[in-house]
Amino acid sequence: EAEVAQSPRYKITEKSQAVAFWCDPISGHATLYWYRQILGQGPELLVQFQDESVVDDSQLPKDRFSAERLKGVDSTLKIQPAELGDSAMYLCASSYLSTSGGDTQYFGPGTRLTVL
Amino acid sequence: KQEVTQIPAALSVPEGENLVLNCSFTDSAIYNLQWFRQDPGKGLTSLLLIQSSQREQTSGRLNASLDKSSGRSTLYIAASQPGDSATYLCAVRRGGADGLTFGKGTHLIIQP
Numbered sequence: 705e706a707e708v709a710q711s712p713r714y715k716i717t718e719k720s721q722a723v724a725f726w727c728d729p730i731s732g733h734a735t736l737y738w739y740r741q742i743l744g745q746g747p748e749l750l751v752q753f754q755d756e757s758v759v760d761d762s763q764l765p766k767d768r769f770s771a772e773r774l775k776g777v778d779s780t781l782k783i784q785p786a787e788l789g790d791s792a793m794y795l796c797a798s799s800y801l802s803t804s805g806g807d808t809q810y811f812g813p814g815t816r817l818t819v820l
Numbered sequence: 821k822q823e824v825t826q827i828p829a830a831l832s833v834p835e836g837e838n839l840v841l842n843c844s845f846t847d848s849a850i851y852n853l854q855w856f857r858q859d860p861g862k863g864l865t866s867l868l869l870i871q872s873s874q875r876e877q878t879s880g881r882l883n884a885s886l887d888k889s890s891g892r893s894t895l896y897i898a899a900s901q902p903g904d905s906a907t908y909l910c911a912v913r914r915g916g917a918d919g920l921t922f923g924k925g926t927h928l929i930i931q932p
Contacts (some may be wrong), residue, residue, distance in 0.1 A: 711836030724828075737919050746909055747864070760919060795863060799917075801842070808854065809920060811864040 706730045708812035710796050716818045722784035725815045727800030729778070735759075737809065738781050740769060741793040753779060786819045793817075826910055826923035834931045835902060841895040841926045843910030848891050849915050855884050855895050855919070856896045856909040864909065868895070900930045 709728040717723050729736050734755050740748035750769065752760040755776040764771065768787070773779040783790055793816050797809040823846045832840055839881040843853075852871045856864040868877045870893070876885040883896040897904060907927045911920035 707921075708861075735917055739919075744924070746911070747920070748922070749919035752917075752919050754917065759917070789889050793861075797864075808866050808869050809854075810866065813863040816861065 708796055708798055708810055710794075710812035710815055712815055713813060714816045714818075716820065717786050718820050719756055719788055721786040722782065723786050723817065724783075725781045725794050725796075725817075727779045727781070727796030727812060729796070730800075730810055733798035733800045734776070734809075735799045736773060736779050737797040737799075738779070739795040739797065741795055741814070743792070745796055747793075750781070783817075786817075788819050791819045822912060822914065822921045824910060824912060824921055824923035826908075826926050829924065830927040830929075832929040835900060837840075837900050838896070838898050839900055839928075841897070841908050841910075841928070843893040843895070843923055845891045845912050845921075847891075847914075848888050850888065850912045850914060851918070852913050853884075853886055853893050854911050854913070854920065855882075855893075856911065858907045858909060860907075865899060867908075881912060897916060902930045902932045904928065905930045 719792045735755045738750045741747040751764045751771045753773045793814045795814045796812045799807045799809045822884045825844045827842045854869045870877045870886045871885040886893045907925040909925045911922040
């Protein structure tokens with residue numbers, strides 16, 4: 705069964721350093737999402753792509769976060785500089801919007817970021 | 821702004837019991853609602869998706885209902901098992917391709 709791949713699974717960094725996360729969605733899924741989940745909370749949407757275009761980045765802290773999906777397939781989320789409050793699980797999801805309109809978002813295993 | 825609330829925040833029951841998890845949302849103009857399971861330190865696994873025009877969906881021992889007008893959904897788990905122990909998250913989508921708005925989840929423990 706096809707899965708969303710993410711790497712690394714775990715990342716420890718010091719504050720003010722740069723970090724990057726990678727996501728490879730399920731083949732054929734045009735829509736890709738990045739979420740951030742703080743411990744004990746539900747995930748919150750950071751950015752959404754449709755193919756290579758950003759559809760929604762209203763919740764992305766653009767002073768330090770950036771995201772790209774250059775060829776409309778895999779995606780990278782970057783934080784520079786990292787802050788203590790960025791410690792969280794970063795989840796990637798993808799979906800295929802069917803002609804019937806209903807679709808399911810499939811999530812990857814996540815990247816656990818710890819900022820020291 | 822859409823807000824999703826899940827009650828209870830935590831639940832511990834003996835094996836074999838039937839149980840209900842509750843989800844409420846403030847804006848009834850949703851496209852669909854999805855229930856997920858999350859094991860500790862892991863990603864999310866989709867359990868059930870209910871379109872706004874549907875009233876319920878079933879998968880095995882799981883049944884999810886949706887009352888869109890009142891802004892409520894329930895997840896019913898029949899004959900609970902220790903392997904059902906996890907955090908259950910409810911999420912709603914405003915439009916067909918929009919991102920999801922999640923609740924904080926219900927942490928479920930099934931005692932053997």
